[in-house]
Amino acid sequence: MTDCDLCGVGIPTVAPVRIFKPKYVHSYPNGMWQGLCEPCLNAAKKVNDENAGTSCGKAGKCDFCGAIAQLFDVDIKIPSFSKGEDDSTVGICKKCLSSIGEAHERWEKEKAAEEHAHH
Structure with a gap:
């Protein structure tokens, strides 16, 4: 089991995304996997x-990599035990x-390759 790095849901497989975290740029110059x-996704x-094509957005700290940059709002659903x-x-x-x-x-x-292999 692994957790999604945005919403925290625990699932067997997640999609790997390579990102560059400014905090770890010297340790991981080729990026880190989230x-x-x-x-x-x-x-x-x-x-x-x-x-x-746009570069505008609100300024702040990226919730994914931690960089100070222009941000775009992404609506997600976070698992909750009560709701x-x-x-x-x-x-x-x-x-x-x-x-x-x-x-x-x-x-x-x-x-698609997995589906094709199973048929």
Whole structure:
């Protein structure tokens, strides 16, 4: 079991996303791997597609990599024992959104290859 790095849901497999955390740039110059569940991956991909040509957003600290940058709001659902799930919004920088977009493409190709292999 592993946890999604955005919503915290525990699932067997997450989609790997390579990000560059400013705090660890010297230790991991090629980036670090974070994992996203499919709903968080799809939500971030949607925001990335909608804001492909824009660089505006609100300034702040990225909830995914920790960088101070322009952020885009991504709506996610956080698991809750009392309600089932809570709606939440996280701010993600353009660099992370681009990495998530690439990871989404790889994830979809892997899923398609698995489905094809099972048939």
